[in-house]
Amino acid sequence: MKHFARRLKVQDNINTDYVISGRYKFKIQDPKELAKHIFEDIDPDFASRVTKGDILVAGENFGCGSSREQAPQALKQAGFYAVVAKSFARIFYRNAFNIGLLLVESETDFIDDGDELDLDIDNGKLKNKGKGLILNVKPVPDVMKKLLEDGGVIEHFKKHGGFKFE
Amino acid sequence: MGKTIAEKILSTHAGKDLKAGDVAICNVDFCFGQDGTSSIIIDSFKKLGVEKAFDKNKFCMVIDHSAPSPNIGVSEIHKKMRTFAKTLDVGLYDVGCGVCHQLVPQNGHVTCGDLVLGADSHTCTYGAINVFSTGVGSTDLAIALASGKNWFKVPETIKVIVKGSLPKGVYSKDIILHIAKDIGSNGATYKSVEFYGDAISALSVDQRLTISNMAVEIGAKAGLMEADAKVLKWVRERSKKEPMPVKADPDAKYTAVKTYDISKLSPQIAKPHAVDNVANVEGLKDVKIDQAFVGTCTNGRFEDLQVAARILKGRTIHPGVRFVIAPASKEIYMEAVRAGLIDIFVKSGCAVVAPGCGPCVGTHNGVLADGEVAISTANRNFKGRMGNPNSFIYLASPATVAASALSGRISDPREHKGRL
Numbered sequence: 001m002k003h004f005a006r007r008l009k010v011q012d013n014i015n016t017d018y019v020i021s022g023r024y025k026f027k028i029q030d031p032k033e034l035a036k037h038i039f040e041d042i043d044p045d046f047a048s049r050v051t052k053g054d055i056l057v058a059g060e061n062f063g064c065g066s067s068r069e070q071a072p073q074a075l076k077q078a079g080f081y082a083v084v085a086k087s088f089a090r091i092f093y094r095n096a097f098n099i100g101l102l103l104v105e106s107e108t109d110f111i112d113d114g115d116e117l118d119l120d121i122d123n124g125k126l127k128n129k130g131k132g133l134i135l136n137v138k139p140v141p142d143v144m145k146k147l148l149e150d151g152g153v154i155e156h157f158k159k160h161g162g163f164k165f166e
Numbered sequence: 167m168g169k170t171i172a173e174k175i176l177s178t179h180a181g182k183d184l185k186a187g188d189v190a191i192c193n194v195d196f197c198f199g200q201d202g203t204s205s206i207i208i209d210s211f212k213k214l215g216v217e218k219a220f221d222k223n224k225f226c227m228v229i230d231h232s233a234p235s236p237n238i239g240v241s242e243i244h245k246k247m248r249t250f251a252k253t254l255d256v257g258l259y260d261v262g263c264g265v266c267h268q269l270v271p272q273n274g275h276v277t278c279g280d281l282v283l284g285a286d287s288h289t290c291t292y293g294a295i296n297v298f299s300t301g302v303g304s305t306d307l308a309i310a311l312a313s314g315k316n317w318f319k320v321p322e323t324i325k326v327i328v329k330g331s332l333p334k335g336v337y338s339k340d341i342i343l344h345i346a347k348d349i350g351s352n353g354a355t356y357k358s359v360e361f362y363g364d365a366i367s368a369l370s371v372d373q374r375l376t377i378s379n380m381a382v383e384i385g386a387k388a389g390l391m392e393a394d395a396k397v398l399k400w401v402r403e404r405s406k407k408e409p410m411p412v413k414a415d416p417d418a419k420y421t422a423v424k425t426y427d428i429s430k431l432s433p434q435i436a437k438p439h440a441v442d443n444v445a446n447v448e449g450l451k452d453v454k455i456d457q458a459f460v461g462t463c464t465n466g467r468f469e470d471l472q473v474a475a476r477i478l479k480g481r482t483i484h485p486g487v488r489f490v491i492a493p494a495s496k497e498i499y500m501e502a503v504r505a506g507l508i509d510i511f512v513k514s515g516c517a518v519v520a521p522g523c524g525p526c527v528g529t530h531n532g533v534l535a536d537g538e539v540a541i542s543t544a545n546r547n548f549k550g551r552m553g554n555p556n557s558f559i560y561l562a563s564p565a566t567v568a569a570s571a572l573s574g575r576i577s578d579p580r581e582h583k584g585r586l
Binding site for chain 2: 013015017018021022023025026027028029040041042060061064065066067068069070072073087089090091094095098099143152153154157158162163165
């Protein structure tokens with residue numbers, strides 16, 4: 001599958017209220033319904049521009065604020081294959097891997113909306129095919145790789161009867 | 167090598183010696199969810215295929231974010247929580263009990279030295295009573311509920327020293343907003359913060375909780391303080407559990423040490439739409455407001471209500487302002503009734519709503535119209551936070567909010583000498 005970059009109008013400090021507003025997350029339980037409203041308060045037609053396999057690209061401190069797991073769930077449901085940002089807030093970071101959404105910390109200034117990207121997690125590379133650039137990304141921690149391989153923390157826990165990465 | 171509070175509490179709960187950077191499985195002393203996160207906790211718990219809570223006395227759910235329910239969707243979530251609480255025979259604080267971050271420490275579920283997880287980002291609040299408490303998502307919480315454990319990466323620690331005596335009209339909220347301005351909204355991401363200094367020691371436990379509550383607004387995993395005599399008295403009055411106070415070693419390793427002198431601090435205000443977008447009150451006096459709000463896990467405690475009531479007593483709020491008050495718990499509400507504070511609020515024109523999160527999360531109790539401005543004692547002023555992306559939220563202390571409600575504009579509480 002090909003992966004294309006999707007950038008928001010806002011880059012830094014995108015909080016989980018912006019990912020999915022409290023207006024929706026408190027009353028809607030269906031992730032498919034939530035996915036229709038992602039980033040509505042900061043970029044109203046963003047959700048309609050996302051296609052399956054896209055990579056969301058952002059700046060610093062992505063996912064700060066509320067612990068709402070509906071945020072990574074709605075992103076995954078919207079079709080995102082991964083989020084690449086300069087840095088992530090910690091609760092969002094755990095939540096994403098727990099539900100099997102890949103996050104990668106990387107420099108992102110060289111990526112424009114629509115660029116075709118290729119992520120090679122094992123070798124820590126992010127390739128911007130359109131621009132012919134290859135960048136070293138921050139390695140995904142072993143714990144997170146393990147969770148991702150197992151398909152999220154619930155599957156990891158069931159498979160091993162507990163945590164298995166110490 | 168000496169250890170920080172975070173390193174010590176996590177080591178104790180892992181049963182082995184840990185240092186910053188280590189990953190370990192730790193036993194959790196208490197965990198909980200609220201009505202914005204419990205629906206997914208319940209779903210994830212069921213997916214794990216577990217029948218029982220690891221310990222039914224070490225988990226609870228709190229209906230606080232939209233309580234009483236404003237719509238059918240929320241009502242269904244509340245119903246799901248009530249059914250789950252019965253099935254698992256676990257505690258549920260229903261509509262009217264209050265905000266989770268008030269109920270958990272107030273009702274003695276946690277004590278000094280504990281390791282606590284909450285499915286709410288402001289779980290860091292109990293750092294003020296020497297608890298390593300941190301927010302996680304719903305699935306992480308479900309893991310803890312099923313197993314009594316979760317995995318932790320031991321954080322590095324920033325040491326914050328707050329010196330000086332607070333001027334009249336300036337409060338702990340102003341201290342933490344001042345710190346947020348300096349450190350920034352991601353200055354402490356993945357890290358623990360330890361607060362020290364004579365300015366912290368001089369604060370009551372209520373006021374300290376305000377500071378630790380907002381540690382997450384600078385990205386921190388925990389906002390810890392030592393347990394002094396005030397804290398030990400406070401927890402012993404509320405919890406049957408024996409406190410196990412934890413101090414950092416004198417040679418503990420910190421990634422940074424920040425010192426603040428607050429002797430000349432002005433009342434601080436976070437402007438739209440970021441918590442670290444902070445200015446002195448003096449520069450904002452022309453800002454007209456439509457709504458004022460005192461409440462939340464940051465500033466809905468008895469002392470906060472007392473501060474606001476002193477300024478309002480015998481006066482009427484500005485005719486162009488709605489003033490919403492949400493006590494953080496039923497106990498605080500009753501204490502405020504006994505002290506005559508609710509009488510003052512209602513007479514001055516305030517709308518006192520049920521104990522809970524109030525309008526902070528934008529689901530009910532005071533959603534703003536397009537272009538409207540609110541001044542609030544909450545901890546977040548993100549665009550749309552109070553339910554409308556076309557409105558503007560300023561964050562301040564209860565005194566600044568009360569002073570502003572009287573004048574209809576952002577106002578300096580120090581103008582109310584004799585009432586502070």
